[in-house]
Each structure stands twice: as C-alpha cells, then as structure tokens.
Amino acid sequence: MTQNRSFLRNLLLYKCLFALTFWNHVSLSVEDELFTSVSDNFPADGSNQTTTSLPLLYTKSSESKANFDWVVIQNTTESLSLSEITNNNVKKLVDLLSNFRRGSRLQNLTLTQVSVDWNALMKLFQTVWHSSIEYFNISCVTQLSEIKRYDFDYSGTSMKALTLKKIQLKDLYFTQDDVYRIFANMNIADMTIADSEMIHMLCPSSKSPFRYLNFLKNDLTDFLFQKCDNLLQLETLILQKNKFESLRKVSFMTSRMKSLKYLDMSNNLLRHDGADVRCQWAESLSELDLSSNQLADAVFECLPANVKKLSLQNNQISNVPRGVAALKSLEELNLASNRLADLPGCSGFASLQFLNVEMNSILTPSADFFQSCPRVRELQAGHNPFKCSCELQAFIGLERQSGGKLFGWPAAYVCEYPEGLRGTELKDFHLSQLACNTTLLLVTALLLTLVLVAVVAFLCIYLDVPWYVRMTWQWTQTKRRAWHNPPGDQGPVLQFHAFISYSERDSLWVKNELIPNLEKGEGCVRLCQHERNFMPGKSIVENIINCIEKSYKSIFVLSPNFVQSEWCHYELYFAHHKLFSENSNSLILVLLEPIPPYLIPARYHKLKALMAKRTYLEWPKERSKRALFWANLRAAISINLPKADENWYEEEAF
Secondary structure, three states, X not given: OHHHHHXXXXXXXXXXXXXXXHHHOOOOOOOOOOOXXXXXXXXXXXXXXXXXXXXXXXXXXXXXXXXXXXXXXXEOOOEEEEEEEEOXXXXXXXXXXXXXXXXXXXXXXXXXXXXXXXHHHHHHHHHHHOEXXXXXXXXXXXXXXXXXXXXXXXXXXXOOEEEEEEEEEOOOOOOHHHHHHHHHOOOOOEEEEEOOOOOOOOOOOOOOOOOEEEOXXXXXXXXXXXXXXXXXXXXEEEOOOOOOOEHHHHHHHHOOOOOXXXXXXXXXXXXXXXXXXXXXXXXXXOEEXXXXXXXXXXXXXXXXXXXXXXEOOOOOOOOOOOOOOOOOOOXXXXXXXXXXXXXXXXXXOOOOOEEEOOOOOOOOOOOOHHHHOOOOXXXXXXXXXXXXXXXXXXXXXXXXXXXXXXXXXOOOOEEEEOHHHOOOEHHHOOOOHXXXXXXXXXXXXXXXXXXXXXXXXXXXXXXXXXXXXXXXXXXXXXXXHHHXXXXXXXXXXXXXXXXXXXXXXXXXXXXXXXXXXXXXXXXXXXXEOHHHHOOOOOOHHHHHHHHHHXXXXXXXXXXXXXXXXXXXXXXXXXXXXXXXXXXXXXXXXXXXXXXXXXXXXXXXXHHHHHHXXXXXXXXXXXXXXXXXXXHHHHHHHOOOOOHHHHHHHHHHHO
C-alpha cells in the first residue's frame, strides 16, 4: 500500500514538471536540463512530502520568451533567483511558492525586475513570509497601482533577513504610513531598504527584534526614529548617503537604542555648531562612521564617550582641540582628507592605537608624537605635502626609532616643497647636523669669527698694519689738500738735491760730517733738513711729505738708532711710497753703523727688503777711504736743478 502511494505522488510531481516546462516554452538541450530529483523519503504518517528543490528548468537569459514568462537565474536545492516578474505571472509564482511551507529546504529567494500592482506585491510578500525562505532579496521593483492599507500577518515566519533595493512607487498620492508600517513592524533580525528615495520610517509599534537596519542611499532626515523606544535590540544602523544635518539630533536618536554598537552616518550633510548643546549618545555605541560630512573642529564636543573606532574622514577639521571630553576607549581614529596642519596629540585619547591623517595639509609633523601617544601601534601620515627642511629631519628620524609604525613608508612619504625636492622620498632626504642645529651653527660661526678676528689681529700687530693705515691716511689727506690748491699752483717742484732722514742721536755726524762735505766746495749740494726747512704751522707728516716731494733724492742715515726712531720710519715709508708711485730711483742708503738683524723691528720689513736688494754706502772708519765715500755720494745725488730753484735756494739760505 505504501509503495502504491509513493508511486502516485511521484507521478503527480512529474506531471507538474511537464506542465511547467510547457508553460515556459523552453527548448531543452542535454546540458541545459536540470531536472530536480524528488525525494522518496516521505513520512510514514502520510503527511505532505518535503520538496528538495524547485521543479524548474534553467533557462538562459538570451533565449526568447513569451510575455508571461519569468527568467530563472539560479535554481539550486536551497536558492532560487528569478527575474522579470509581472502582473501576468505573479499569481503563478505565488501559487508555486505556496508549496514551500516551513520546513522546506528552500532558504534563499531573489527577485529582480519586478513590476506588479500593490496588492499583488503584498500577496507575494505574505506568501514568502509564511514559507521556508529565510533570506529574501528583491530589487528593481516598480509598483503600478494605487497603494492601499494592507493588514499584514506577521505570525509564523522563517525569515531572518529582508533586502529591498531600488523600489519605485508610481502612486504619488497615498498615506505613507500604510507603507512604512508594514516594514517597521516586521519581526525579523535584519532589514535593508536601499536606493529607494525613502523619506521616512516609522518606529516599530512594539518591541522590535531588529538587530540590523540598513537604509543606504535614501532621503531620510533628522526626524528618523526620534523618541523611539522599541529598537532595544538594534546593534547595527546604516544611514549612509541620506540627508541628515544635525549631529545633535542623531545623537538623541541613538540615545534610546540600548544595544546599538555600530552607526554609519557617512556621506550626509551633518554639521555641529558646538553652541553649548550637549549630545546624548547610546552608551553601547562603540563604532561610529561620520566620514564625508561637513563637520569642523566642534565635532569633538559631540562624540560618544565609549566609542572605540571613529571615522571623521573627509570633513573640514583643521585642529583637534585640547581640553575636550576625553574619549578614553578610543582605539582607532581616522582623520584622513581633512585640513590638519600637524599631528594631533593624545591627551584625550589615552587608548589610541591606530591613527590615520593621510591627505591633510601637514608640512612638518611633530617629532614627539609617539612620546605623547605611547600606545599607538600604527600611524598613517602619508600623502601629505611635506616640506623637506630641517624641521622635518626629526620626523624622518622618528621612523627609524618607531620600529615600522609608519604605515606606507617610504612610498607614501614624499617631499612636496621646495620645488627642487618635489617627488623625493623622505628616506632619501638628508641634511647635515650643522645645517639644522641652530645652536651648533651659531657656536661654530662664533668660534670661526673669533679665530678669524684673532688671526687678523695677530697679523695686524705683527705686520704693524694700524701704523701703515695711519700713514696711508696721512698721505692721502696731504694729497687731497694738494689737489685743492688754488688755480695756477703748479704743485711741488724740485728744490733740493736730497732730503736727509736720520735719527736725532746721529745728528752730530750729520751736522759735522754730512752737511759740510756736501754743501761746501765745488758742486755744492742743496740739502733739505728738518731743522731748517720744515714749514711752521704744518704737521710733521705733511712737512716730511713736502720735503720728500721737493727733493730729487732721499738720503737715509742708517744705524741702530735709526730703526729705533718712529719718525725715521715715517720718512722711510713715504720715500718708499714715492719710489713706487713715481717709478724713480730716489733712495740713497748710507750705513753709518752696522745694524744687527735682530734689532730691526718687524715693521721695518721694507728696510730689510731695501738693504737686501739695493746697494748702499757704508761709512768707512779709515780716513783714507772717506774721500772716495764723499765722491760716490756726490755722484749718486748729482743733478742740475732749475735756475729758478737755485735763486729760491740762495734767497732761502740768506
């Protein structure tokens, strides 16, 4: 008897299979045939058998089909995907799905390209609700007829998750609550309504089992779930890409969600003015995404106290204020794509482990970051416009000390300024310690300056530079006065055969020997002597210069006394200057007494040079040789002076 019953039931199923195949107008090939087997294992009590798979054929979407067909995208033991559901075939689909009661193996149903009336859509939902399907996905839905109130039966369901995407309502005049109430009161764990231009959602009328809600890419505003006390089990709420504006209202929305752990508010229009208005977040909230909004520095005054993971990427934050409420549990902070000029401190983030500040405006990040943030294990600071200068050297050294805590090093860390270093990786940028240490640079410069000053001072003293400077100044002053003489003044002319320069200690020899022997007798020589030819009222230096310039020769009586005389040095200096300026041979050296080299001061280096290069006359001790001495001296200074000068000399002598 049992075998007969089994045979009859199998025969009935095969007949249904044949009918469906004819209904779909499908031409089968060997590889396309996916007839599903039917279990022979039926209950002994004669109850309805459990179908192991949907008795449909796989049909390629490229094949032609009648206007009442749907397309089978996937058909397995546990999953079914259909497309192009219309008013013409939706009733047959409802009848088919009615066979899969609770306990069937079909768990996943996906419908796409659905275009039906409101009542048909609700019957389809109601049928799926009471079937074995646990995960229902429906997308690209177009509602055709007028929307009316529908009493949805929420009892006896196996469904765990519902996903609706791209829902389009043609009816523009309807009571919105009739739609929102159906979905708000569903007693399932997960629900997604995305990309459907939904402007509101009601709070469930009783304690809801929702754990996951995803309202991605809709038109929801700050009025969502305000004062809603029935979402006590909700753990994840995704409101990305909507039109929320007030961060404070968002915080109050979550304050009654006692189990909320994750909230995604990215890509909205959120602001917070920080006008001393306290925010109130769910205490259980541990992960918050506020990226791609319009939040500024004041956002840190309105954050959940127990948050562990916080994303503020792509906002308008320029600084992390100090003194804000401490986020002691915060472990991960994303501040990428903001306006930060430096790395934030961790004074309010004692548990921070991961920080992302990529793509900000950081030129020279602080080098003491890891000291103020000892728990940070990873820092993402690449893709900033780094200014490669001395201030950046400390940050570059930080990478070596941190032991690989800089994420993306070295490729993401590149010089932007100055222009000449653009594109250079920070690891290849080096400056000497001297160039970057201002104190060391100043000390080095000061030491070098002191050494240079000491060397110059030593050389000046050793070479008697101040004396030469003073003499040069005197000479230029005398020349300047000569240039300003009245018109018609021809300047100094030769009036003397020789100017005598000697030490006062050698004056007896000059007066008793030199002058008498040169000025008397045949071919008398006119001599310029300071005691008789210096002009009263003029400075000694000016008289020396005038006498030297008016004399054809300059006779220097050399002795140990000469090198000890300051004025003799002056006279030698000016005579030597004339020697080179006029390219003349006007110097006559008479060595009265031998001069040991050690007695000649360093400033008499010109005298040393003259005695080494020029021939000088030495005063002989033997009287027999003195006549030759005077003859040689006369020959050295012999010159015919102009007649006018001779008359001037004779008048001056009288």
